[in-house]
Amino acid sequence: MPISIFGFQALWSPIMIGVIVFLTILYFLITVKWRNDFKVSEPLKKKEAAYFLIGIVLLYIVKGSPVDLMAHIMFSFHMVQMALLLLLVPPLLMKGIPWWVWKVVIELPVVRKVFPILTKPLLALIVFSGLFSIYHIPLLFDTIKLDEGLHGTYTFILFISAVFMWWSIIDIEEVTQRLHGLKKIGFIIGSAVLITPACALIIFTGTPLYDTYTNPDVW
Structure with a gap:
């Protein structure tokens, strides 16, 4: 069809x-x-x-x-x-x-207070990995995926958390303070390790996990 x-x-x-x-x-x-x-x-x-x-x-x-x-x-x-x-x-x-647009955005009164906290490498990595893993818990996944408003909201939050995670790696002139050398390598390895449980749950399961994709009535 x-x-x-x-x-x-x-x-x-x-x-x-x-x-x-x-x-x-x-x-x-x-x-x-x-x-x-x-x-x-x-x-x-x-x-x-x-x-x-x-x-x-x-x-x-x-x-x-x-x-x-x-x-x-x-x-x-x-x-x-x-x-x-x-x-x-x-x-x-x-x-x-451009860096000068980023500079204006992150220096806004409200943003300036929370941005340095949300972009701390370890915190940003844990938050992104946690949101990604929680999203793929079967019960929560089906609930979120089948509600258009909830799905859009969660996807947007997950996307913003990805931006915060990338902030420590991407070089934006005169704005970001990137990780260098072994710290950068460790950060990248850490990001892969932290999402491994969610990926392993999906890869090694012997039965379908999500009603969204296996139950036509639910879909």
Whole structure:
């Protein structure tokens, strides 16, 4: 049975298209047209624009294209979606946003108080791994996946936690304090180790875990 039976809205998400177009226009307004309104700024670099555009297109592919629908039907698509959304999109968007824009954002009164805490390497790593693992507990996964509002909210929180995790690794000029050398290697190894329990639960189970993908009535 072809997935076209779900219709244009389910397959291509017009709302997501609108969000992506809005964010792209806003990006170029801030970094080009309104750049001189900032106290400190630099011309937008071609590589920054390229990073952002690749990241934003990939974001649409995983959350707005038929890939998102397939992620609700097949668990393998879900894991591909998670990998791209959490491990590839955040660093691309982070590298695409100029450092002087990041500087303004993290120096906002409310953000300035919590940002240094949330981006502490160890805390960010534990929070991201914990949220990822909790998400894939069968009972919670089915509950979240089958509630559109809850699923969207949790996915957004998980994405933000991924940004905080990447903050210690990605080099953003004059803004981030990256980990170097063995600390960076240890951080990367630690991130792999901490999500291992959730992955092992999925890989080595002898029976299907999620009603979302195995029970047509629940789906």
